Amino acid sequence: LKKRAYLGPTSMDNELSLVMANMGLVKKGACVLDPFVGTGSILVAAANSGAFCVGTDIDIRVVRGMGKKKGANPFSNFDQYGLPRPEIVRCDASILGRHFRSPGGLEYDAILCDPPYGIRAGARRSGSRRDEVKEVPAARRLEHIPQTQPYPVEDVLVDLLDLGARVLKLKGRLVFLLPTTYDFTEADLPKHPCLAVVASSEQPLNQKMGRRLITMEKRLAWEPSLKAAYLLEAQASASRPFAQLREKMMGDQLAGSLDRRENTAGKTGKTGKADKEGKTRGPGEEAATAGKRKSAKGFREDGAQKAKREKNASKPGR
Numbered sequence: 356l357k358k359r360a361y362l363g364p365t366s367m368d369n370e371l372s373l374v375m376a377n378m379g380l381v382k383k384g385a386c387v388l389d390p391f392v393g394t395g396s397i398l399v400a401a402a403n404s405g406a407f408c409v410g411t412d413i414d415i416r417v418v419r420g421m422g423k424k425k426g427a428n429p430f431s432n433f434d435q436y437g438l439p440r441p442e443i444v445r446c447d448a449s450i451l452g453r454h455f456r457s458p459g460g461l462e463y464d465a466i467l468c469d470p471p472y473g474i475r476a477g478a479r480r481s482g483s484r485r486d487e488v489k490e491v492p493a494a495r496r497l498e499h500i501p502q503t504q505p506y507p508v509e510d511v512l513v514d515l516l517d518l519g520a521r522v523l524k525l526k527g528r529l530v531f532l533l534p535t536t537y538d539f540t541e542a543d544l545p546k547h548p549c550l551a552v553v554a555s556s557e558q559p560l561n562q563k564m565g566r567r568l569i570t571m572e573k574r575l576a577w578e579p580s581l582k583a584a585y586l587l588e589a590q591a592s593a594s595r596p597f598a599q600l601r602e603k604m605m606g607d608q609l610a611g612s613l614d615r616r617e618n619t620a621g622k623t624g625k626t627g628k629a630d631k632e633g634k635t636r637g638p639g640e641e642a643a644t645a646g647k648r649k650s651a652k653g654f655r656e657d658g659a660q661k662a663k664r665e666k667n668a669s670k671p672g673r
Contacts, residue, residue, distance in 0.1 A: 361432050376465075380528055381467075385407070386463045391471055396432070399433065403438060413479055415445050448514065449510065466528070509594050513590050543592075
C-alpha cells in the first residue's frame with residue numbers, strides 16, 4: 356500500500372479491499388460503485404477483478420489530487436497497476452439521485468465503500484449554515500463547487516442503505532465498514548426492507564472497539580411510493596451502533612480525565628514536590644534536602660578558602 360502513487364490518511368488497506376471485493380461477488384464485467392471513493396483504494400481491488408468502476412466523492416481536493424506527489428490523483432493508482440481507469444465524479448452521496456438518472460439509470464452489481472463516520476475523517480454534505488444563500492450566477496454554474504456542512508453519522512448510514520436499495524440490481528450486494536463497540540449484537544445491525552444482511556465480520560481494533568464488515572443483499576425492488584416507510588425503518592436501526600460508540604467514547608474520555616487528575620495529584624501531592632526521579636517529597640524532606648545542599652556548598656567554599664590561605668602563607672615575605 357505504501358508504494359502506491361496516491362495515498363491519503365484513510366486509504367483502505369489492499370488486503371481488506373480485496374476481501375470487500377470478494378464479499379461483493381465482484382467479477383469480470385460487473386458494475387461497481389464507491390460513493391466515498393477518496394483515493395480509490397477499494398476500486399483498485401474491484402478493477403483488478405475486471406469490474407467497471409464508478410466512484411464519487413464530495414471533496415474536490417481529493418478527486419483532483421492533494422498528496423505530496425505533484426500531479427498524483429486517484430487515476431494514478433490505476434495507471435500504476437495497468438488497470439482501466441474508473442469514472443470518478445465530484446458529487447454528494449446524500450443526493451446521488453440528483454446527479455445520476457434514476458430510475459432507469461445505471462444499475463450496479465455491487466456497492467463497496469468505507470463511509471466517513473467522522474472518527475478519522477469528518478463527513479460532509481452539500482449545504483450552508485446560513486439561512487439565506489445567494490444564487491449562483493448562470494455563467495459560473497459549470498465551475499461552481501457548492502458549500503458543505505457537517506453530515507451526521509446516522510444520516511450517512513441511512514442514505515447509504517437507501518442508495519443501495521435504489522441503484523443495486525436484484526441480488527446485488529452492499530458491502531461497507533461500520534465502527535462498533537464489543538457490546539454490538541446482531542440485533543443492532545442496520546436494516547432496510549429491501550436489503551437482507553448476509554454476513555457480518557468483526558475486526559478488533561483495540562480493547563474497547565472495533566469495526567464490522569457488513570454485507571447486505573438486495574432482495575426486493577425499491578418502490579418510490581414506499582420511500583417514507585423505508586426511511587423510517589432505516590433511521591430507527593441506524594442510530595443504535597453510533598449511540599453505543601458515543602456512550603463508550605464519552606465514558607472513556609471521562610475515565611481518562613479522572614485518571615490523569617489522580618495521577619497528577621499522586622505525583623505532586625498538595626504539600627510536597629516531585630523530584631527529578633518522579634518521587635514525592637514532603638515538606639520536611641524538602642527542607643532537609645535544602646539544608647544538605649546549603650551545608651555542602653558551605654563546606655566546599657571553606658575548603659577552597661583554606662587552600663588559598665595556605666598557599667599564600669607559603670610564599671616568601673609573607
